[in-house]
Amino acid sequence: MSHPKQIIQxxxxxxxxLRERLNxxxxxxxxxxxxLTGLAFWSPWxxxxxIVLGGAPVSRMLHPWAGLMFFGSVVYMxxxxxxxxxxxxxxxxxxxxxxxxxxxxxxxxxxxxxxxxGQKFLFWGFFWSSxxxxxSGVVLWFPEYVSWNLRFLRYLAVLIHPGAxxxxxxxxxxxxxxxxxxxxxxxxxxxxxxxxxxxxKRYHPRWYxxxxxxxxxxxx
Amino acid sequence: xxxxxxxxxxxxxxxxxxxxxxxQREFTVCKLVDTTTCIGCKACEVACMEWNDLPFGETIFDxxxxxxxxxxxxxxxxxxxxxxxxxxxxxMWLMRKNQCMHCADPGCLAACPADGAxxxxxxxxxxxxxxxxxxxxYCITGCPFDIPKLxxxxxxxxxxxxxxxxxxxxxxxxxxxxxxxxxxxxxxxxDMKTLAEGRAKxxxxxxNFPSAGVYDPPGVGGTGVIYxxxxxxxxxxxxxxxxxxxxxxxxxxxxxxLKWLGNVAMIGGLIGLFVxxxxxxxxxxxxxxxxxxxxKS
Numbered sequence: 184m185s186h187p188k189q190i191i192q193x194x195x196x197x198x199x200x201l202r203e204r205l206n207x208x209x210x211x212x213x214x215x216x217x218x219l220t221g222l223a224f225w226s227p228w229x230x231x232x233x234i235v236l237g238g239a240p241v242s243r244m245l246h247p248w249a250g251l252m253f254f255g256s257v258v259y260m261x262x263x264x265x266x267x268x269x270x271x272x273x274x275x276x277x278x279x280x281x282x283x284x285x286x287x288x289x290x291x292x293x294x295x296x297x298x299x300x301g302q303k304f305l306f307w308g309f310f311w312s313s314x315x316x317x318x319s320g321v322v323l324w325f326p327e328y329v330s331w332n333l334r335f336l337r338y339l340a341v342l343i344h345p346g347a348x349x350x351x352x353x354x355x356x357x358x359x360x361x362x363x364x365x366x367x368x369x370x371x372x373x374x375x376x377x378x379x380x381x382x383x384k385r386y387h388p389r390w391y392x393x394x395x396x397x398x399x400x401x402x403x
Numbered sequence: 404x405x406x407x408x409x410x411x412x413x414x415x416x417x418x419x420x421x422x423x424x425x426x427q428r429e430f431t432v433c434k435l436v437d438t439t440t441c442i443g444c445k446a447c448e449v450a451c452m453e454w455n456d457l458p459f460g461e462t463i464f465d466x467x468x469x470x471x472x473x474x475x476x477x478x479x480x481x482x483x484x485x486x487x488x489x490x491x492x493x494x495m496w497l498m499r500k501n502q503c504m505h506c507a508d509p510g511c512l513a514a515c516p517a518d519g520a521x522x523x524x525x526x527x528x529x530x531x532x533x534x535x536x537x538x539x540x541y542c543i544t545g546c547p548f549d550i551p552k553l554x555x556x557x558x559x560x561x562x563x564x565x566x567x568x569x570x571x572x573x574x575x576x577x578x579x580x581x582x583x584x585x586x587x588x589x590x591x592x593x594d595m596k597t598l599a600e601g602r603a604k605x606x607x608x609x610x611n612f613p614s615a616g617v618y619d620p621p622g623v624g625g626t627g628v629i630y631x632x633x634x635x636x637x638x639x640x641x642x643x644x645x646x647x648x649x650x651x652x653x654x655x656x657x658x659x660x661l662k663w664l665g666n667v668a669m670i671g672g673l674i675g676l677f678v679x680x681x682x683x684x685x686x687x688x689x690x691x692x693x694x695x696x697x698x699k700s
Contacts, residue, residue, distance in 0.1 A: 209465075223516075224488070225665070227417050227418040228418045230418065230517070239537040242537070243539050243558075244538075287683050318696075323540075325540075326540035326544055327540070331643075340652070342653045342661065349668065352669060356673065365680075367685050367693045380691055381693055
């Protein structure tokens with residue numbers, strides 16, 4: 184991680200490479216499509232969403248393909264980030280102080296690395312949910328090929344798929360809230376890829392030390 | 404398929420009330436299949452294909468009468484042949500005409516997410532409306548009898564309609580009309596139950612079938628197709644007729660408590676985040692150094 188090149192001019196720090204940002208948006212676009220069409224199939228009161236998106240048969244046909252796309256991007260995230268997402272002792276302390284984090288008393292929160300414990304939870308929540316969504320999704324994709332003797336697979340899938348989806352919806356709402364509303368400057372990091380040094384020091388001090396450490400004091 | 408003069412009492416995937424609900428009194432119709440007088444002639448199968456204009460599908464031959472293992476999207480009515488060895492070592496045929504059971508509490512309809520793709524008429528017939536079907540196959544999972552079948556080409560699900568188009572015109576279903584032995588009957592549910600119970604009693608008292616009875620499973624609220632069986636204690640012998648069918652419990656959980664819990668959680672989550680924003684607002688809202696292009700010291 185430690186690389187002086189991540190310190191860029193005008194007091195900015197590179198937080199997400201182009202590769203990371205592109206992958207994030209593949210995941211985001213496919214997830215939002217999955218969410219909308221999934222909600223349409225979830226409740227008759229939201230069935231109109233499928234009609235707006237080109238008709239329910241189209242939604243039914245494309246939902247599984249969007250699912251494969253989303254799962255692919257999650258696998259790619261796993262390759263990029265899994266090693267940075269390991270739960271550490273600091274994360275345990277972070278969770279103990281989570282009420283300070285969620286009430287904007289960040290001074291009382293233990294310093295985080297590139298990802299704080301909440302972000303790690305988001306990552307693993309999405310990772311495992313995606314795995315369960317994929318497995319149950321394949322069954323729901325081709326229910327007619329699941330033989331009568333294996334019908335318990337279908338019975339399981341209709342519970343696992345919405346259950347795991349609901350979990351991701353909870354994570355997704357918090358993710359959007361943090362990125363768009365709670366942490367100013369966070370959203371820019373998945374667009375342009377950089378955050379200000381102030382942001383890095385504030386929210387990810389140990390990460391900032393890592394990338395700035397050893398180099399001369401960064402240019403302002 | 405046709406809903407010309409039939410009124411609807413249940414609609415799949417439908418938000419709000421059912422239009423026309425409770426406006427008309429209607430008999431619940433019922434098909435009675437007396438398996439003890441079925442001779443396996445397959446006239447009902449042919450009549451079904453003829454009336455519904457179904458193309459003939461490929462058959463198999465494995466030295467049994469069973470030239471088709473199960474119903475298909477374009478083969479809605481199939482006699483299942485089962486050779487059964489009795490306790491005294493003699494053989495007998497158990498032949499059961501298999502088709503949609505037209506459950507009073509249909510699992511297909513409960514599972515279906517598409518508005519109006521599955522309806523139940525006030526006369527009890529459960530009918531698929533392919534124009535509204537989205538091809539998801541949830542009905543396949545909801546059905547305890549393995550009846551709905553997907554057309555792989557059109558991605559639409561089909562099954563027996565109980566000839567709703569004929570019934571709406573006051574005719575009996577095509578299979579009933581074709582049966583040469585009188586093992587098939589059609590009429591009101593009450594009449595068919597009486598007829599079936601009478602036949603079962605006759606079998607018990609005069610024909611040495613002490614366990615004869617009527618199959619009208621309460622787990623799905625009773626069915627629009629009822630059977631007289633030689634042995635009501637072993638319905639599985641008749642080509643896997645389930646002893647106590649019901650909508651799979653996971654389907655009920657999914658469409659019931661899980662849906663409510665999920666909706667409450669999603670709406671609660673949105674409200675919670677909104678209130679959190681009103682109460683706490685963004686972090687470091689006065690520190691413009693947090694955002695790119697902000698004020699530099």
